[in-house]
Amino acid sequence: MFASLAVLVTLVATLAQANPTPTLKDPYVRRDAEAPPFVKRAASCTFPSPPKTSSLSKAMNITGTFDGGNVRFDRGSGACEGQKEGGDADAVFLLQSGATLQNVVIGANQAEGVHCLGPCNLYNVWFEDVCEDAITIKQTSGQSNIIGGGAKNADDKVVQHNGAGTVKIDSYCVQTFGKLYRSCGNCKTQYKRTVLISQIIGKSGSSLAGINSNYNDTATIDKASLSLSSVSSICDTYKGNSNGDEPTKLTSNTSNS
Numbered sequence: 001m002f003a004s005l006a007v008l009v010t011l012v013a014t015l016a017q018a019n020p021t022p023t024l025k026d027p028y029v030r031r032d033a034e035a036p037p038f039v040k041r042a043a044s045c046t047f048p049s050p051p052k053t054s055s056l057s058k059a060m061n062i063t064g065t066f067d068g069g070n071v072r073f074d075r076g077s078g079a080c081e082g083q084k085e086g087g088d089a090d091a092v093f094l095l096q097s098g099a100t101l102q103n104v105v106i107g108a109n110q111a112e113g114v115h116c117l118g119p120c121n122l123y124n125v126w127f128e129d130v131c132e133d134a135i136t137i138k139q140t141s142g143q144s145n146i147i148g149g150g151a152k153n154a155d156d157k158v159v160q161h162n163g164a165g166t167v168k169i170d171s172y173c174v175q176t177f178g179k180l181y182r183s184c185g186n187c188k189t190q191y192k193r194t195v196l197i198s199q200i201i202g203k204s205g206s207s208l209a210g211i212n213s214n215y216n217d218t219a220t221i222d223k224a225s226l227s228l229s230s231v232s233s234i235c236d237t238y239k240g241n242s243n244g245d246e247p248t249k250l251t252s253n254t255s256n257s
């Protein structure tokens with residue numbers, strides 16, 4: 001059973017044979033594992049410390065591009081209620097299809113961070129203290145890009161992929177976390193999902209990616225570009241379901257290529 005599931009999953013640990021092996025000191029090399037956009041940006045764990053906070057009374061709805069100029073945004077004191085699952089209205093930013101959110105800091109007083117209703121871009125978006133989750137991806141197809149920025153203190157997930165298509169996470173800092181990325185384990189509608197992960201600085205976490213092998217998910221992880229300490233696993237596989245049950249874990253920190 002495990003062997004046949006392993007065949008279904010293509011967990012590619014790309015070591016970029018064709019190109020010189022890049023390191024974090026030289027992060028600007030295009031690697032075969034990467035998909036566009038190729039943004040020249042090194043991962044950094046220097047979180048901005050904005051002097052100003054803007055407390056929003058409702059989620060900011062974004063079409064096109066919103067540049068926050070590194071102001072801190074939140075939803076006011078008491079907004080985070082732990083792992084209580086919220087909806088779009090509980091987000092700080094609600095991104096419509098094709099929207100870009102850049103240079104913002106999201107503070108502790110919020111519940112749902114960023115929700116993307118279609119393919120979106122997050123460039124240099126920093127989460128000072130993740131509540132339920134940081135980024136929820138609901139696109140039905142296409143690719144969302146999370147490039148630059150970082151997240152701290154995610155009891156559970158940073159990126160929750162509930163929709164379909166691809167999520168790219170590149171040049172990202174994650175500290176004290178459960179999972180950097182999770183393909184939804186028990187959503188009502190399940191899809192084959194794809195994640196591309198590169199140039200991550202990760203500290204104190206349980207895993208970078210959790211994918212459902214029974215739905216043919218793939219995680220392509222540029223292992224040579226990772227800088228990890230106290231992270232238990234690069235990728236875990238699960239048997240997902242569509243009835244809301246807790247999914248079963250199948251493998252931990254095991255690559256099949």
Ligand SMILES: *[C@@H]1O[C@H](CO)[C@@H](O)[C@H](O)[C@H]1NC(C)=O
Nearest residue numbers: 059061062063088089094096
């Ligand atoms: C957000 O903006 C889009 C585009 O203008 C609109 O269709 C949608 O209803 C808005 N959503 C909310 C929650 O305001």
Ligand SMILES: *[C@@H]1O[C@H](CO)[C@@H](O)[C@H](O)[C@H]1NC(C)=O
Nearest residue numbers: 008190191192214215216217
């Ligand atoms: C996964 O792949 C198998 C074998 O190719 C196929 O039968 C199945 O429909 C796929 N499932 C999804 C969710 O893509």
Ligand SMILES: *[C@@H]1O[C@H](CO)[C@@H](O)[C@H](O)[C@H]1NC(C)=O
Nearest residue numbers: 223231232233234253254255
């Ligand atoms: C996870 O696997 C990687 C190699 O793919 C290895 O370097 C690392 O030590 C493993 N982590 C643990 C906690 O076993």
